Structure formats: C-alpha cells, structure tokens
Amino acid sequence: MNKPISEFIEKYYLHFNAATVVDAAKAYEEQLNKGSKMLVSLAGAMSTAELGKIFAEMIRQDKVQIVSCTGANLEEDIMNLVAHSHYRRVPHYRDLTPKEEWELLEGGLNRVTDTCIPEEEAFRRLQKHIFKIWKDAEDNGERLFPHEFMYRMLNSGVLEQYYEIDSKNSWMLAAAEKNLPIVVPGWEDSTMGNIFASYVIKGELKASTMKSGIEYMAFLADWYTENSKEGIGFFQIGGGIAGDFPICVVPMLYQDLERTDTPFWNYFCQISDSTTSYGSYSGAVPNEKITWGKLDIDTPKFIIESDATIVAPLIFAYLLGM
Template identity: 70%
Template sequence: MSRGAVSQFIKHHFRHFNAAALVDAAEGYKRHLEGGGAMMITLAGAMSTAELGLSLAEMIRRDKVQAISCTGANLEEDLFNLVAHNHYERVPHWRDLTPHDEQALLERHMNRVTDTCIPEMEAMRRLEGALIEEWTRADKAGERYFPHEFLYRVIRSGKLEPYYQIDPKDSWMVAAAEKNLPIFVPGWEDSTTGNMYAGHCLAGEIKNVHTVRGGIEYMMVLAEWYVQTSRERSIGFFQIGGGIAGDFPICVVPMLHQDMRRPDIPVWGYFCQISDSTTSYGSYSGAVPNEKITWGKLGVDTPKYIIESDASIVAPLVFAIVLDC
C-alpha cells in the first residue's frame, strides 16, 4: 500500500455527517501540531483491549502525542495483551451468551470485555508478579511512584520480555516508556492492578498504602505540566470516550483559573471527542463541546469537534490521517 493511501481513501469517501466530522477533526489535529501545538490524548473504555496500540504506539513514537490521561484499565490492559495475547479468546456471538455461558467463562478464569476474554492467569497474575516486586521494593525503600511509573519500571526491567506475545512496537505502553511520556491515571484504584494493590496492603505485604501515589498528586503534577508546556505551546485535547479519563485532565484549566487565581493560563487550544453517547440531559459524555465554555475549559475560538461513533473504528482512522498513512 502506497504512503497516504488510507488517508486518500478516507478523504475521498468520508464526505458527510460523522464521516466528515472525522476528517475535519483529523485535519484540525494536524494543523494544531503543525502550528507548534502539543496534544493530550485521553483513553476511556477498553481501548487497550481493542488493541489501539497498533496505531497509538506509532503516534507516540512520531511525537504526535505529548501526554496521555487514561483509566487504570487501559494502562494495564495494554500490558495484559503484550504478555498474554495468544491466550485471549474472542467471542463473536457475545450477544447470545446466557448467564450459564458467562458462569462457564468465569470458571475458566476468562474475563470478558464485550467480544474479548482476558485470561486471568496468563495476563493479570503474570503482570501482578512483576508489579509486586516493584511495589514491595519501593515500600521497603520508602520510595513512592505513580501507577504508570511502576509500570514503566516493570517494562524497563525486562522482566516481562520472556512473555511477550506480540511485537512490542504494537504496545503503546512500551512506546510511552521509551519516550518517558507523561501519563495521568485518575481513579487508578478502580482497576485490576489497583484492586491487587489494595489486597497486598490489606495482607500487610505493603506497609505504606501511599507507596503508590494517587489522584490529587496526579492533578498537582498535571497542573505543573500544563503551566510549563503552555508557556511554549498551545495544548490540544483529543478525547476518546468520556468518563474520568477525560473529565479529570480537562478540569486542570478551570482549576488553575478559579482556584489558583491564574487567569493568564491559556485554555485548551483544540478539542475533539469521539463518543457513542448521543447528546442528552445531564450526561458529561453526551455534552456538546460548547458546554465546556461555561466551565472555563474551552474558549469561544477553540477549534471543537465531536464524532459520534465507535472509537474502536474512528480513532485508528483519525490517527491514519495524522500519520499520513
């Protein structure tokens, strides 16, 4: 396939409605970067289990992403896939599963995410083994790190390499570790590894529960990153899904303005959200971008896009245009 073939196909056929919004948003992303801007990508849902790393890793390597905010699930599930891909099972008929079918999956330790089952022993427990070494070592040394920093340490240690079952170039976490990319993980405790960590604290294996740094400290570090980066570059916001992965980081701007009395800090310079949540009453995920103006997150002139579609389809296509694939 010739360079730019995918982009050319999209631009030729995607002319109206959400298809046109996809092209507009991707071209806006490119303009933002070409104008010297930086971009934060936020990952909600189960995008890592959807193997977004196949395209996101290259976006990171080619400096199309300067920071990521994601759920703890997306953080860990990229590495689950890295070390246990061959043990995953796809269930194309997932809509037809009965409660007894689901119970059978549970008894086999296969954790279902829509049409994909994550194997507990090969994925979750394998990563847990490497993490508990890092957690307990840091705990004994009186050191504290963020969730993503512990995973960076695991990746860089090489402990997982004997178990790699995909090409590491398709892991966005490996690419992020190589770049030492800033990652912010609000609500990490609502994740498999967060639950594991709580269990090891309850068992007394980890003495200081604060060995893993938490959400308030993430917001403080995010604020420092935003202030420093925005001095030189306009910062864009590319939101995949809704929820805490997007709501947490976008609030850094009104926090700086209203709580820190820093009206000099610029608002986000680009905004796009991919969501299958239709516009509705009281829904953050379904709120149109203009609503964010009233909260001090976006400006009147901020380029704003919303693509109402399935992110597992849309995000790789947007990335293809940004990468000129």
C-alpha cells in the same frame, strides 16, 4: 507518497460524522504543525481493542505529548503484550446465557465485549512482578505514580520472556521508552488497583507507596503550565474519568489558583457514543465546556458521534500519513 487511507477518507468522508472525522484530523495536524502539544485520553477498553497497534506509532512519531487513561487501559496493553495467545474472542457474545458467562469465569476468562482476558496468563503473570516492584520501592522509601511503576516493570526487562506480540505494537512500551507523561485518574478501580488494595488490607504494602489522584492533578497542573506557551489540545477517546479529570486542570488553574493568564485548551475533539439529553458530562456538546472555563469561544471543537474503535485508527492513520 502513496497515502491510501488519508486519500480515501478525504474523497469519501464528506458529510455528517464522516466529514467531522476529516475536519478533526486536519485540525489536529494543524495543531502539531504550529507547535502546539496534544493530550490524548483513553477511556473504555481501547487497549484490549488493540489500539496500541497504531497508537504506539503516534507516540513514537511525537503526535501525542501526554496521555490520560483509565487504569484498565494502562494495564490491559501490557496484558495483551504478555498473554495475547491466551485471549479468546467470542464473536457471538450477544447470545451468551448467564450459564455460559459463568463457565467463562470458571475457565479464568474475564470478558470485555467480544474478547476474554485470561486470568492466570494476564492478571497473575503481571501481579507477581509488579508486587516485587511495589515492595522494593516501598522498602527504599520511594513513592511513585501507577504509570511509573508500570514503566519500571517494562524497562526492567522482566516481562520480555513472555512477549507474545511484536513489541512495536504496545503503546505502553512506546510510552515507557519515551518516559511519556501519563495521568491515570481513578486507578484504584483497575485490576492492578484492586490487587494493590488487597496487599494494603493484608498489611503487606502501605497505601502511601502509591501516589494519589490529587498528586496526579498537581502533576498535571505543573505540566500544563510548563507546556502551554504554544497551546495544548485535547483529543478525547470515549468519555468518563479519563477525559473528565484532565480537562478540569484549566479551570482549576484559572479559577481556584487564580492564575488568570492560564490559556484554555486550544483544540478539542471527542469521539463519543454518549447522548447529550441524558445529562451525562461525556455526552455534553463542546460549547458546554465554555461555561466551565475549559474551552475558549474560538477553540476548534469537534464531536464525532461514532465508535472509537473504528474512528480513532482512521484519524491516527491520517496523522501518520498512511
């Protein structure tokens, strides 16, 4: 079988960060081959970077069993699905003046590095549909997690009229079709989280309709306990809460619940541009996680100090045999 990407990185990625890319990809593959499961965490703006083009296939081929992501990544994949043609790329973003940034705002364009998300076609298009789903659930006495509401919206078909990309390139659609478990810590700081809060403040929705972060941790604790017999790996794209939240489930189970038979994460890889010496948890070397009861002495550990938008697709391509 012709595998140009896999063969290329094995031939040329021989040292430093490049070699770690290959080592981490091979160890990921070994995890799956021995029956272990894998959590993938998505920080930053991976959905706006269109990681869904390859991550959706990872989900379809069972290369990931659970996702932890920011609220932004949860919603921005769907925004790209329904409003892609209205996005504007700004390659010269480093040269923009404050006045030019203001003009983008007035034009309803919210910038993420070199890409502007359209306010009306993305945020507001989702808002009118998700509000109805929130309200209907509340009226029926239901409480759901943020991702479950998104799944309900996708599975209802109300957005199909707006699709502007091939649906196979949406990782959220792939996840919804499989009912893939997702954890979304800190969802409240996303656009949809802000919108939900606005309805609560106006008295149109109850805060309790949305399940909380504590409930997400309890859900993750149950999922980890039920799925860790053959081990669970942790593949972290970027830093922040998307990674910090789920990795803590192990010490919580082991130390706080005193379930001393809880296994540690049995694979760890982080693609990061954070620096250790600044004291950031996202920049901490994997060995520091041993002291927090997250990783074992013998857990395979990899840290790739590079750009996730470049590295993650390469590793996924390797795993997909491309």
